[in-house]
Amino acid sequence: MENSLLCGVALCFWGMNLVDMKVTQTPRYLAKRVGEKVLLECSQDMGHERMYWYRQDPDLALQLIHFSYDVDNNEKEDIPQGYNVSRKKREHFSLIVESASTKHTSLYLCASSLSTALHSHILFAQKRADTGGKQL
Numbered sequence: 767m768e769n770s771l772l773c774g775v776a777l778c779f780w781g782m783n784l785v786d787m788k789v790t791q792t793p794r795y796l797a798k799r800v801g802e803k804v805l806l807e808c809s810q811d812m813g814h815e816r817m818y819w820y821r822q823d824p825d826l827a828l829q830l831i832h833f834s835y836d837v838d839n840n841e842k843e844d845i846p847q848g849y850n851v852s853r854k855k856r857e858h859f860s861l862i863v864e865s866a867s868t869k870h871t872s873l874y875l876c877a878s879s880l881s882t883a884l885h886s887h888i889l890f891a892q893k894r895a896d897t898g899g900k901q902l
Contacts, residue, residue: 787812791876804863808876816879817859819851821872828875834859 789810798804808817818833830843832851840851848870850862859878863870 789876789878791874798866800867802866804861804866804870806861806874806876808859808861808878809857810878811857812878812880813856814878814880815856816881817853818877818879819849819859819861820875820877821845822875823872831861 789808792807792809796804796806806819808819810817815836816833819831820828821831822828829845831845831849832840832842834840834851834853837853837856840853848863848867850864852860852862859876861874861876
């Protein structure tokens with residue numbers, strides 16, 4: 767299974783100049799008061815159809831909040847409550863919290879891809895290895 771995942775990743779990058787590709791998330795850091803609106807922006811310059819918003823809480827695996835197939839085509843995932851998204855252009859995918867609360871405190875990550883794999887493969891690749899209770 768591990769060899770097929772690595773092979774699949776290698777095929778995705780075949781013939782691409784990795785230096786020229788980027789995904790940018792803004793702002794880099796953000797602190798808000800309870801009740802304030804939160805807007806996180808994700809931009810990519812590769813023309814990818816698929817874009818994703820994740821959150822990661824301490825000592826937990828990534829959780830997919832929302833993903834987008836393309837412009838104005840969004841899907842809710844693991845924890846969509848309290849989150850909205852907007853994608854008016856292929857290059858931009860916004861994550862919105864209308865009224866921030868302490869439950870929204872987390873590390874947020876965005877990503878993009880040409881196409882999507884089966885969720886079971888994505889989740890397998892994202893699971894954190896057992897560290898025996900030790901902090902990494």
